[in-house]
Amino acid sequence: MSMKNRPSKPWYKVWWVWLIIVVVVFSVIGVSGENSGSSSSSSDSSSTQTHSTPKKESSQKASASVSSESNSKIPNEYKNALKSAQTYADTMHMSKRAIYDQLKSKHGDQFSAKAAYYGATHLKNVDWNKNALKSARTYDKEMHMSPNAIHDQLTSEYGDKFTQSQADYAVSQLGK
Known part of the structure; x- marks a missing residue:
């Protein structure tokens, strides 16, 4: 079969597209974590905020959904799964089941099934x-x-x- 006659897959069925999406999501999480955790000079944070305002808003939603639970005995893995789930819901507009599968996937976030379930079922304002x-x-x-x-x-x-x-x-x- 020649390459010309070979049907191409839709973009959402190509494995490398999903790899890029996962890398971008983790980059967003990393950037938003740096923004919220740093107390650098105002010129540094203002230049960062102009590029990451939508990303920062989604991380703030994730933080808000966990903030009331932060003082309890919820394992850190569960809190991280919830933050990641909130990002998937807010930025990638995924379904609850797709979020759960992504959180527990060995090719995704690699959370335990229980942490993934917690993350997907404790989302707020979705x-x-x-x-x-x-x-x-x-x-x-x-x-x-x-x-x-x-x-x-x-x-x-x-x-x-x-x-x-x-x-x-x-x-x-x-x-x-």
């Missing part, structure tokens, strides 16, 4: 319908997929892993 809609809009605008294909991708075991009702909502809101 509108899963809104996340599904944002993903659906990406498929519609950037990949020019049909509504049926978008619905299938949103609910697929190998795709976004949203629930049927979340996918139904997203597809119904696409034209609005």
